[in-house]
Amino acid sequence: MRLIDILRISIKVLQKNFLRTLLTTGGIAVGIGAMIYLVTMGLGLEELTVGSISKSDALLTMDVNPGPNEIKPIDDSTIKTIKSFDGIVGVWPRRTLSAKANLGEKKTDITIIAVSPSFLQLEQTKLVSGRLYHDDDEQSMVVSSGFLKVFGLPTKSTPLVTFKVEFTGVNSVKETVVIDTVNNFSVVGVIEDESAVVGYLPLNYADTLNYDYDNYEKIKVKVDSVKELQKVKEAIVARGFSVVTVVDKVEEVESVFKWIRYILGALGIIAVAVASIGMFNTLTISFLERTKEISIMKTLGATDHDIWRFFMWEALILGLLGGIMGIVVAFFGQQLTMLIMNILAGLVEDGHVVKIFYTPMLVLVEFLVFAMAIAFVTGFYPALRARRLHPLDAIRNE
Amino acid sequence: MYKVEALTKSYGEGSAYNEVIKDVNFTINSGEYFLIIGPSGSGKSTLLYLLAGLETPSRGSVHVRGQDIKFFDQNTMATFHRINIGIVYQSFHLLPSFTILENVAFPLVLQGLRTKKREERAMEVLQRFGIDALADHLPSQVSGGQQQKAAIARALINMPPILLIDEPTGNLDTKSSQEVMDIIEMLHKQGGRTIIMVTHNTEFIKYSTRTIHIIDGKVYDKPSDIPSSSSPDLETMNLMEKIKANQDEDIDEFMINPFDKM
DSSP states (O other), X not given: OOHHHHHHHHHHHHHHTHHHHHXXXXXXXXXXXXXXXXXXXXXXXXXXXHHHHOSTHHHHEEEEEOOGXXXXXXXXXXXXXXXXXXXXXXXXXXXXXXXXXXXXTEEEEEEXXXXXXXXXXXXXXXXXXXXXXXXXXXXXXXXXXXXXXXXXXXXXXXXXXXXXXXXXXXXXXXXEEEEEEEEEEEEEEEEOOTTOOEEEEOHHHHHHSSOXXXXXXXXXXXXXXXXXXXXXXXXXXXXXXXXXXHHHHHHHHHHXXXXXXXXXXXXHHHHHHHHHHHHHHHHHXXXXXXXXXXXXXXXXXXXXXXXXXXXXHHHHHHHHHHHHHHHHHHXXXXXXXXXXXXXXXXXXXXXXXXXXXXXXXXXXXXXXXXXXXXHHHHHHHHHHHHHHOOTHHHHTTO | OEEEEEEEEEEOOGGGOEEEEEEEEEEEOTTOEEEEEOXXXXXXXXXXXXXXXXXXXXXXXXXXXXXXXXXXXXXXXXHIIIIIEEEEOTTOOOOTTSOHHHHHHHHHHHHTOOHHHHHHHHHHHHXXXXXXXXXXSOGGXXXXXXXXXXXXXXXXTTOOSEEEEEOTTTTSOHHHHHHHHHHHHHHHHHHOOEEEEEESXXXXXXXXSEEEEEETTEEESSGGGSOTTSOOOHHHHHHHHHHHHHHHHHHHHHHHOTTTTO
């Protein structure tokens, strides 16, 4: 018997019982739709998080910190050693200084981070105003908006005023003393961070200050390819330092989202389980209603395998239709959610909507296959009963 | 063509044991119009199903062209049903969701024929039986006689050499019964087909080339062989009387023109 005829007959049966077909596929569609909706939401949230940390350069960089308990400090020789490794694009150290910033009568403690502008670029530091300083700039700094807020200055524009900065240190009797004072510090850029009072300045300039440096706080290392990343990381770790790569962070985030996806998927599975019971019910009823028809077909020379194929294809068609409808249901669910989020975002000043669903084609294909797999499983038993039916079972009773 | 030996069919066990066919022996030759006549409950339908291979003998054997059909595997049996025999039932047994045309063409679907070809062939047979105008109707939309014609058409679509017919006029009015009888007669005469029919309708005796009688699961070649101890109920007695009358009539007819109905 040709497959096309089996399909035709199966479709005919499904068409004949249109309402039942519709309700069954509807059940599957809701189940599959809920799963797709939840899983794509999990993927979307992950994409949002991972996407922001794993762009381009960030993937090729790693942060090298002193070894555990700072037994292994980072100094110039460390930098020299790392620079000698293969595949190193650059090494950027970071120092932290403490200082007091003065503007007129106002005074505040400020954390000064001395790094080259490349360091900030690798960290994907975003400016709300102005620019980053250059490596050879003097008496220029980039500050956090929190710093400007302390002085009552507008936080979204670069101020034209200059600050007096007193760099402080701790003397031998552990008293905080002013080490160096710079009178005219100008602000060239502002970073959005309301919670911190931080100023960034070029490392080269910091080195000219009369400051008693011991070691670097940490260094950023960039390699030329992801392939080199692991090798360099291992070499640095072997020398006693601790290393964090973006890949680690991504993996960490991914593992969290993997669980979120599992939980969301599990919720969807409950819906699918309910739908499966409905489908099993439909196919069993379909079998019971058609025992006579199956009997007749068998007496006319249909093989048990033909009958089996009728039922399995009927189930698979139901599964496929349910899967396709499920995709449509999920799509509408996503659109509706985005619409509601848009309306809510409109109510908030400056609110902008992020895309919280990520729907790769492969996921949809997987769910279609999944729907058909459910159909296969639920169709198996009714098909087996139909296959085993004795041709005279229904005819003899008449 | 058919050789039935010591054929017995029983159902149940112990106190529920019931022998429906009891040690039956007969042969049917190719081209015969073989009638198995008996009252309802005599086991005639079961006997037909055994001949069709739809029932498995409890004992004994049914040989078709030298092959014991009991040993057919599922696929061989399906092929046997598709190619070698056509079955017509008292209740027609058309597929309710298929049109008359689709019903008639269904055996060709099982054969794997293409849609156009099988519909052409089904249409031809429907035309032959004068029901081509009903091709697109569902079985529920046509009369019993028309359904039975369609069922016969379906049984014939593969041009099987053997037709097994179970009480073809049981559910039909007189006019339709006559039409169906004529069709079966024509199939026998024109096609040289072996017709094996079980019925309680003695009208068919005049068409048959040979008749055996079945009472309580046992077969008898002549009505006179039926023992009076076989607890004949009213229906059986009536039937036996009809058989006798019909046979006398038959003999008269044969004497006038023996080829009239061939």
